[in-house]
Amino acid sequence: MTKTSGSVVPVFKLYGETAAWPTPDLIHCESIPERSKPHDWEIKPHRHADLVQLLYVQSGSAELLVEDQLVVVEQAALQVVPALSVHGFRFSEDICGHVLSLAQPLVDQLSSVLEQTPLARAACYPVGGQKHYLDALFETITSEYSQPALGRDLMLQSLISALLVWVARREQAVTHAENLLPDRGREHLQRFHRLLEAHYREHRSIEHYAGELGISAAHLNALCRRLAGQSALQIINQRLLLEAKRCLVYSAMTVNQVSDSLGFSEPAYFSRFFKRSTGVTPKVFRLQR
Known part of the structure; x- marks a missing residue:
């Protein structure tokens, strides 16, 4: 995957789409294959003006380029893509996972309650032994997102809050480990x-x-x-x-x-x-x- 310095990087609502946000929600959820297969499994470098994305690779392999930092993922991992970050991805055809897009106002609201901003910087967190938890969390988010039901918005915000707490704890653990090392x-x-x-x-x-x-x-x-x-x-x-x-x-x-x-x-x-x-x-x- 090539880097993008010196080139014009398109700004999209969602990748390849310049139209309005596709739903009235401040959330958009879809599978990685849904988004990437029509583009031959490659999402070329672009950025979002007012979206934060969480890309969860469950299985398969991926090359994740975010702000000129390339990460090759071969095991389950969660990539944070802050708003305005230039990013592009390439996936294997057996990829499984989810893309969760959050409008910046929702991220700001949830982060203020958390009193931390875990989605403000790009990072890729290996999931390790917590894969079962994240699998269940994303499956529930997808289920709630795809069908209207009583309390849907509240449930989605609660589930995404749980996800943000997970990211915040991982970020805290990484920062703590780095600070302990000379x-x-x-x-x-x-x-x-x-x-x-x-x-x-x-x-x-x-x-x-x-x-x-x-x-x-x-x-x-x-x-x-x-x-x-x-x-x-x-x-x-x-x-x-x-x-x-x-x-x-x-x-x-x-x-x-x-x-x-x-x-x-x-x-x-x-x-x-x-x-x-x-x-x-x-x-x-x-x-x-």
């Missing part, structure tokens, strides 16, 4: 990302990167998990996978050439790595795009 830890993680960017094609070990940083492999893994929510190996593999996807989508290289360019010893090994991460072979992935 600045040195964040510096190590930043240096690790710079080293990885320079050498990911060389398939260097975690021990090698840790040695370059002057720390142990266990320390590097702990920093990655606490600051990035992933192990060092997951970060390395996601960087390789992202580049592989870019090559397959945006270049004319053969699968063997992509394998060679990314430093894999054999194309068969590359294909196994790619399928293990995405569920499909490189060839099938390219044909799906």
